[in-house]
Amino acid sequence: MTDAPDPLVVATWNVNSIKARLAAVCDWLGRTAPDIVLLQELKCETAAFPAEPIEALGYNIAVLGQRTYNGVAVLSKRPIDQVTMGLPGDPDDTQARYVEAEIGALTVAALYLPNGNPPGEDGPSEKYRYKLAWMARLKDRVAALLETGSPFLLGGDFNVIPEPIDVHDPAAWAGDALFRTDTRAAFRRLLHLGLTDAYRALHSDPGAYTFWDYQGGAWPMDRGIRIDHFLLSPAITDRLVDCRIDRGPRGLPKASDHTPVLLSLAADDLVG
């Protein structure tokens, strides 16, 4: 018997301001030590990203920042070879919601999909149209990545509740931009290209939430939603070992409203 090599661990976490969450993020990184970390909602400009304490924990960093809103980053203990800043397909889109990085033979993307609320009553609102257009562009990007044949994964805050078991009260969320028919259909179109929702491939449990609103006692009452996802290309799905939600950070003082999701892959060889 030979021991299996250590899995490659990838995390995704919407931190809701990297400056407000820096201590919590560094504590968690030091304790959990994922190989790759995908961050969203940095809410700071690229130049203002607090790189030093994260580099001190052994991470290389690719950041696409923006003042006040959005902002995404890839952290990697292995060298980052090439970076794509922004979701391709619309040069007029200035929102910092997508950064893609090549790490060895693996491509990873950190994404912060638009919220889309309010969705509009007499036809879709501008925000909801932007969300659906962004999802269509993401589908095009996934199709292009599949054509290259290189193994890849998408991780981040998708702002999509895929199925009724992913929300504490489906009826209450029926009209929300995160759970609307059109949103879920666009998410399914992504999956139908050949991607796998890593968490759902391994677990059929309800109540597996990644977000709890700050308001109304959502966290203590466990009224959450599952909107932070890992979507895996076929070659990466074959290497899927584990996917779990770490509720710990959500219960700490000054928490983000999202908690991290962790992915384990038998893919150590992919990143050298």
Place this chain on the structure above:
DNA sequence: ATGCCGCGGCGCCCGCGA
């Protein structure tokens, strides 16, 4: 019900998030 909470910012209220 859009406020309840929490964040950033040309700050003492506002937009935004989900």
